[in-house]
Amino acid sequence: MRYLPLTPADRAEMLGLIGAASIDDLFSDVPAEARLSGPIAGLPMHASEMAVERHMAALAAKNLSAGAAPFFLGAGAYRHHIPASVDHLIQRGEFLTAYTPYQPEIAQGTLQVLFEFQTQVARLLGTDIANASMYDGSTACWEAIAMAGRVTGRKRAVLSGGLHPHYVASVQTMARFTGDTIDARTPKLDAAPDDAGVIAAIDGETACAVVQYPDILGRIPDLAAIAAATQAAGALLVVVVTEPVALGLLEAPGKLGADIVVGEGQSLGVGLQFGGPYLGLFGCREKFVRQMPGRLTGQTVDADGRRGFVLTLSTREQHIRREKATSNICTSSVLCALAFSIHMTLLGGEGLARLAAINHGRAQALAARLAGVPGVRLLNDAWFNEFTVLLPGDAREVVRALADRQVLGGVSLGRLYPGVPELRRGLLVTATETATDEDIETLATALGEILEGMPA
Amino acid sequence: MSRYFTRDHEWIEVEGDTGTVGITDYAQGQLGDITFVELPAAGQAVKKGDSVSVVDSVKAASDIYTPASGAVTDVNHALADEPELVNADAEAGGWLYRLKLSDPGELGGLMDRAGYEEYVGGL
């Protein structure tokens, strides 16, 4: 077996040196009646690299990959071009096969990357500080709400209707067990998000308002107005960004009054991968640092006075504070943070702005073309690279019909909001820099044909 | 004016109905370099035995249990910028907070200096 260096002779000799008659002697603490006498029946035995690769490739071939079709999905996961150097660098064994940097003298590579990542994320989000990553955007969203509760001493969160429904559901799951009150709402099919509704729901018991920017339908909320309301109520504004490329074009949430900004970082450096692993971004005001979840890297000096980096403020964390920790998170998503950071470094601020402008341009082209398809109505009055169109019938059926024609045409609101019939005509479409004119034309033509054949 | 000690290594200096609370020099030595002190809020009502403050070192966070009940009247603001004061001067300049005692009778169960030194000697 190719991953096991011990030979049968080694094993026999080592058992002898230990003083064990057989390997079973070493498992003598396992109750005999529960011990398995041989490999579990019904499972295959070991296989060659070639055979395993063949098996996995056959499974992969059953999927229609995004690069093999006109592709317009978003809704919290975005397909951007990732420079080849990113994937090469994250596969360097020194990054790929390292552990959490508990021994900083021999982990400066990871630690410096995390320090750079924290700085990049803080600058992108417009916050004072950022942590070294969370699992993903949805779990970071709950962590932000829990943190707002610690900061304010309150247990009520107001969620905007524009928050990704998977994020809402994840938050509601946790709140059911912690006893927090979650005031959530479904989005209305209006051209702009219902900021006034969020503001009206904020009261003196509110720990935070949670607002997605751009929102799940691609619309842009007025963060400054909501920030004024949270501030007046002694609550915090938590902003959720699921498409960080948008921040190349839109003002950073932290500059508009957000107290905590969380995000899904997948767009930069991390491929779609069917939903994971991704990375959560988490930034906030510096005065809240001791209430933050997750790992933090800080600058210091070594015994010779040379600059170096360490994991710091660990007394917030589970391995020291145990049941009093700010979060139970341990392993987060450092390799994805590395990919994010490399991609960001390759782009730079100017490059990110250019990428964002291209995305926005592609989405304008898509909107213009779809608006010309009979029966299609554009919902948004503003958007970045993702927007909602209303179709004459159930968008879920249209998405499936498009897939039958090898077109990945968007995400139906019916899939995101299964119990809400008034949203079922909504189709969420996204155009990143990867969408060509031909892709847009193929989608528009196919959509026109499908709608033509649909009963009104 | 008199000073009392707890088995959790807090001290309280009592003057009239005011108590000043800190951790002992022995405690700071055990904790090592102190990096942060979380203090109660002025005005906060505390009950004897409550954890009202946390003293952090790099690898540990230690709860500080108030030796007496009362209302917090003042905290040692200098610790925000200089937590190391607790290391340098635990039993004077490194005090944590003051409180107006609500039940001076509670002090009866605490140790005096000699008792505490004997207790520490046995650890």
Added chain:
Amino acid sequence: MNAPNTSGWRPAMGPAGDAEAGLATASGDRGLMVEEPLIFELGAGNGCGVDFDQSGPEPLPLPSLSRFLRKSAPALPGLSEPDAMRHYTRLSRQNYAIDLGPFPLGSCTMKHNPRLNEKTARLPGFADIHPLQPQQTVRGAFEVIHQLAHWLITLTGMEAVAMSPKAGAHGELCGLLCIRAAHDARGSARRVVLVPESAHGTNPATAAFAGYRVESIPGTADGRVDLAALKARLGGGRDSDVAGVMITNPNTCGLFERDMRAISGAVHAAGGYVYCDGANFNAIVGKVRPGDLGIDAMHINLHKTFSTPHGGGGPGSGPVVLSAALAPFAPLPFVTRDTDGTVRLVEEEDAPADGPQTFGRMAAFHGQMGMFTRALTYILSHGADGLRQVAEDAVLNANYVLRSLDGVLDAPFGGSGPCMHEALFSDAGLPEGFSTLDIAKGLIDEGFHPMTIYFPLVVHGAMLVEPTECESRQGLDRLIASLRAVAERALAGDETLKSAPRFAPRRRLDETRAARKPVLTWQGHVQPPAAPSLSETGGG
């Protein structure tokens, strides 16, 4: 225009006295030992490593967007591709890694990461599919999840598996939420979870995160859960306030909980559930099925048992296997196979109203697919026979280490029989003034990553050595020789050990300073130039 290093960054020089010894270099680097500035200090920072596929100028932003636009581009430095490649490659060389040598971190399980896993995970059919694609276009992805789930269920002897947790601690949360949901469903308001003193910190943190009060249960002198104390705390029968217990098995002392079945029986008799922290499942995979020990829920860290790369701190993946009692409460979404053989995803859209009593969703989308493909690749490579061999070799290697250090390091439970996959030592035999930390740092100078130190908390100055099955006999002998040598230096009172490491990219770092005045982002302060460099004095 070439404007290198406009920020004025200079590498910090090595120990004082180097100049006299003739060891100083103008660059601050020494051969292959290189210093690397931050990206914010490299060059003018206005480079770009990406060319865009767009000829003309982009269209202007929508007028309706104008009030949301930022005034200027984010203040983030950019590097050309060659500069970026060098930056990250140079940084990578400051890391220790499994690919460089043994990584004997007890409880963390750092085993070899096969590159076939990386290759299959990058097949476009897995790497380039969107989680919300219509199900008809991603059947192969659901099959991967289903096949991995089948392996996990079969290897553990459990009823079901929840695949969506993002990491081990997230899996713990999933298991505890299942337990909460099960109690809620029968109207029981139990609010206490018992956790042994030796547990990972995530256990009590998770229980608290799930809304439970945590109480600890003591251990026995031979490093295991005190069954009598547990039974006493559980109280008699159905009116117990204990919702469940969290047991790590094999435990964090590297020992198998011999009384596991009795523990489970007692907890079940008291109406509670048994959560098992499966961090150490790698020691028993193929040797015993947790389902046969009365476990109700157990997470499996895919990186520990099934070789997905740790990546310097994640991503992880923490599927949770569940007993029949807890399976109905598993989170959404999940993958199921219909009678016609079609594998499909059940999410909010498809969840039948009269179906299982799921506690809901834990995160967006369907779990760590990129980790599933890697783990399945590894599992298929090893097969049922190979996985069993993995456990046997891991345990054999650990016992070899345990016995080879007899006489130099104190093994607190060494007398109570064999260990499982990790060997636990304490600082008991070290002379005054020498600590576990010194042993760890001395090992760094020997070219090894240290073992886990100061964990578990129940052993003073703990050193937890987990060699894994991936070390050869020769590799183990080299590690053991260095461990012995470092321990013997301490025993001999060698003061130089206290200044170790001396041969690593950094000496011991000032963690107190980092925590007292946290510097968490680059502050833009330019360090004053050090000694004049050749380029400045060369008159070029």
